[in-house]
Amino acid sequence: MIPVANRMAFLERRDRRLLSAAAAGGLIVAWEALGRSGIIRPVFLPPPLAVLEEGVRMVASGEIFGHLAASLFRIVAGFTLGSLAGICAGVALGFFQTAEAVGTPIINALFPIPKIALLPLLILWLGIEEQSKVAVIALGVFFPMVINTYTGVRHVDPVLVRAAVSLGAGRRSVIRKVILPGALPMIFAGFKLGAGTSLLLLVAAEIINARRGLGAMINSAGDLMQTTKLMVGLVVLSLLGLASAWALAALERRLLPWKDL
Amino acid sequence: MRLVVEDVSKTYRDRNGRPVEALAGISLAVEPQEVVAIVGPSGCGKSTLLNIVAGLMPVSAGRVFFEGAAEGGRPLSAMVFQEFALFPWRTVLDNVCFGLEEQGMAAQRRRQAAREFLDLVGLPGFEEKFPHQLSGGMRQRVGIARALAVDPHLLLMDEPLSALDAQARALMQVELLRIWERTRKSILYVTHSIPEAVLLADRVAVFSRRPGRLRALLPVPIPRPRDEATQASRPFLDLTDEIWQLIKAEAAEALAEA
Numbered sequence: 431m432i433p434v435a436n437r438m439a440f441l442e443r444r445d446r447r448l449l450s451a452a453a454a455g456g457l458i459v460a461w462e463a464l465g466r467s468g469i470i471r472p473v474f475l476p477p478p479l480a481v482l483e484e485g486v487r488m489v490a491s492g493e494i495f496g497h498l499a500a501s502l503f504r505i506v507a508g509f510t511l512g513s514l515a516g517i518c519a520g521v522a523l524g525f526f527q528t529a530e531a532v533g534t535p536i537i538n539a540l541f542p543i544p545k546i547a548l549l550p551l552l553i554l555w556l557g558i559e560e561q562s563k564v565a566v567i568a569l570g571v572f573f574p575m576v577i578n579t580y581t582g583v584r585h586v587d588p589v590l591v592r593a594a595v596s597l598g599a600g601r602r603s604v605i606r607k608v609i610l611p612g613a614l615p616m617i618f619a620g621f622k623l624g625a626g627t628s629l630l631l632l633v634a635a636e637i638i639n640a641r642r643g644l645g646a647m648i649n650s651a652g653d654l655m656q657t658t659k660l661m662v663g664l665v666v667l668s669l670l671g672l673a674s675a676w677a678l679a680a681l682e683r684r685l686l687p688w689k690d691l
Numbered sequence: 692m693r694l695v696v697e698d699v700s701k702t703y704r705d706r707n708g709r710p711v712e713a714l715a716g717i718s719l720a721v722e723p724q725e726v727v728a729i730v731g732p733s734g735c736g737k738s739t740l741l742n743i744v745a746g747l748m749p750v751s752a753g754r755v756f757f758e759g760a761a762e763g764g765r766p767l768s769a770m771v772f773q774e775f776a777l778f779p780w781r782t783v784l785d786n787v788c789f790g791l792e793e794q795g796m797a798a799q800r801r802r803q804a805a806r807e808f809l810d811l812v813g814l815p816g817f818e819e820k821f822p823h824q825l826s827g828g829m830r831q832r833v834g835i836a837r838a839l840a841v842d843p844h845l846l847l848m849d850e851p852l853s854a855l856d857a858q859a860r861a862l863m864q865v866e867l868l869r870i871w872e873r874t875r876k877s878i879l880y881v882t883h884s885i886p887e888a889v890l891l892a893d894r895v896a897v898f899s900r901r902p903g904r905l906r907a908l909l910p911v912p913i914p915r916p917r918d919e920a921t922q923a924s925r926p927f928l929d930l931t932d933e934i935w936q937l938i939k940a941e942a943a944e945a946l947a948e949a
Contacts, residue, residue: 592747593776596769597790597841607789611780688779688821 476658481665484658498666500642501632504560505670508567509628516572516624517617520579524613525605537576545570545627546634553639563635570631571624578623582616583609615689618682625674629667644670692760692844692877694721694744699753700902701739712902713739717753719896719905721845726871726878728892730885730934732942736903737881741849744879745770760844766790769838773850775830777822783809783833784818790841808836811873813866828859832866839874848880852887861919864890868917885934889927890917897937900945907937 458478464470465477472480488494522529523537545566552562552569586609594608636645648663682689701714713736721727729737742748744755745768757767769790777786784805791801809815812832822830831851838846851867852860864887871878871891882888888895889911897907913926921927 587774587776589772589774589776590778592742593770593772593778594789595747596745596847597837598766598793599789600793603793608778611778614780686780688781688823 473655473657476661480658481661485662485665488659488662494662494666496642497644497647497663500640500646501636501644501670504563504635504643505567505628505632507560508564508632509571509624511564512568512571512628513575513621513624515568516575516620517579519572520576520617521583521605521609521613523576523580524583525609537573541573541577545573545631546638549635549638558639563632563640566635567628567631570627574623574627575617575620578616578620579613582613585616586612614686618678618686621678622675625678626671629671629674633667692723693758694845694877694879695754695756695758696720696740696744697754697756699740699743699755700751701736701743701748702751714743715902715904717903717905719908721877721879723877724875725894726880726892727894727896728880728882728888729896729898730882730888730938731898731903731906732900732938732945733883734903734945734948735898735900735941737898738849739903741770741847741879741881744768744845745847757844766794766841766843768845768847769841769843770847770849771831771834771838771851773853775822775827775834775854777830777833777837779822781821782818783814783820783822783825786822786833787837787840789837794841805836805840808840809833811839812836812870826859827855828863831855831863835867835870839870839876844877846876846878848878850881850883853883860887865919867891868915872916885931885938886922886927889913889930889934890921895930895934897934899938900941907934909934 461475462477462479465472465475465480476484485494519533519537523533524530548569549562549566552565556562556565590608590612591604594604599607632643633645633648636643637649640646644663644667648660648667651657651660651663696717696719699714699717700712702710702712705711717740719727729740731737739748743750747770760767778789781789784802787805787808788801791804796804806815806818809818809832812835814829814832814836817825817829817833822833825833831854834851852863855863868891878891880888880891892911895909895911896905897909898904899906909930911930913921913924913930
């Protein structure tokens with residue numbers, strides 16, 4: 431008699447959450463220990479508790495909020511402008527053949543330019559203050575948004591469009607009630623790409639030229655060898671990235687309830 | 692109201708730009724309260740004809756018109772799709788409401804009307820579900836309710852049960868008989884299944900392929916109301932066999948090409 435074994439056993443996935451938590455905790459403890467023992471000098475890598483302490487100090491003194499507010503304004507303004515323009519352009523490109531014929535080569539030509547390379551030009555056009563920083567973030571968000579929206583519009587199931595027309599829908603209704611919701615999952619994928627891009631461009635623009643903002647803070651802390659302060663900036667950026675991902679996921683669950691995310 | 696299809700031909704271009712004749716010289720009519728089923732092998736253009744009647748595709752030659760329908764009155768037709776074509780982002784109730792929205796009906800009234808049609812198709816209590824939460828048979832009930840809700844002169848059904856498993860299909864055939872008894876809609880019904888056509892229809896249009904031509908238009912001499920037991924009756928079996936003999940050779944051809 432030969433019993434049948436589960437031959438798929440080696441492919442089964444088990445719950446590893448405990449291991450994840452232990453690994454993260456272990457890394458922080460080891461890092462702290464290395465710092466205290468003097469093996470790693472704090473000026474190169476300050477231990478986590480020192481970073482936490484500095485963070486608490488900067489919150490208590492209010493020093494961090496000026497930088498955070500400046501950065502948040504730039505990123506929210508740039509992201510909003512860029513994504514709205516990207517969605518509109520993407521729908522137009524996907525739905526109207528004239529727009530597609532005119533717009534596609536222009537977008538294909540501009541898309542490969544690293545957007546940070548446009549900052550000097552934008553400073554020339556818009557000045558050195560907020561507008562050029564907002565504009566570079568908006569441009570960085572615009573391109574993933576326009577491409578994702580366009581792809582989403584083009585991939586809406588044609589049978590849904592036929593169903594809508596069969597039930598009496600005209601052009602406006604088809605765009606509003608079929609094309610837009612049909613493209614929404616791809617639009618959300620664009621939001622996620624754009625969120626990463628906007629954080630990158632924010633920091634780059636602020637390092638190049640800003641008195642306030644997280645990028646400026648990190649840059650000047652580095653110049654002054656204030657490594658602990660620099661680390662606080664990095665932690666805040668990480669939290670900002672996590673928060674935006676979390677907010678987008680929450681919004682997605684709300685707006686795309688049919689997706690069972 | 693009477694649908695008239697007059698000498699309709701359809702030629703389209705394939706991917707290589709070569710003309711393909713899908714339909715050639717089709718003439719047929721659907722009388723008030725009549726169910727006409729179109730059967731034929733793959734590639735006989737039966738779905739093409741349905742799309743033309745729905746106004747979703749232009750004819751190459753010929754005419755399609757509705758006699759005795761008033762301009763700006765009830766919609767001429769509404770379609771039920773093989774793929775269900777429910778809007779995945781709309782709940783069951785909002786799917787059924789879609790056409791009524793387009794007609795400009797007030798929200799309160801259209802929700803009321805949609806509920807009545809969901810009752811009619813045997814789907815009460817699922818209003819707030821999303822399509823992906825339903826089985827295939829239930830989804831198609833929504834598709835039928837959605838098309839009936841706009842009160843079209845003619846219901847177009849494009850292989851509505853082909854995506855269902857055999858058991859769901861058998862149950863839905865009987866459901867369609869029941870729904871027809873309640874609504875008495877004119878229906879143009881496309882199907883692969885000869886027994887389904889004979890069970891549901893008053894007349895069966897048999898198409899041949901490449902190009903699609905009307906080969907025979909056979910009345911179904913079986914009185915209504917019909918039910919499951921109809922499928923065991925002598926006239927049912929005779930007619931299904933007669934139709935099968937008509938298309939058997941071409942069905943085999945289609946199989947060999949695919």
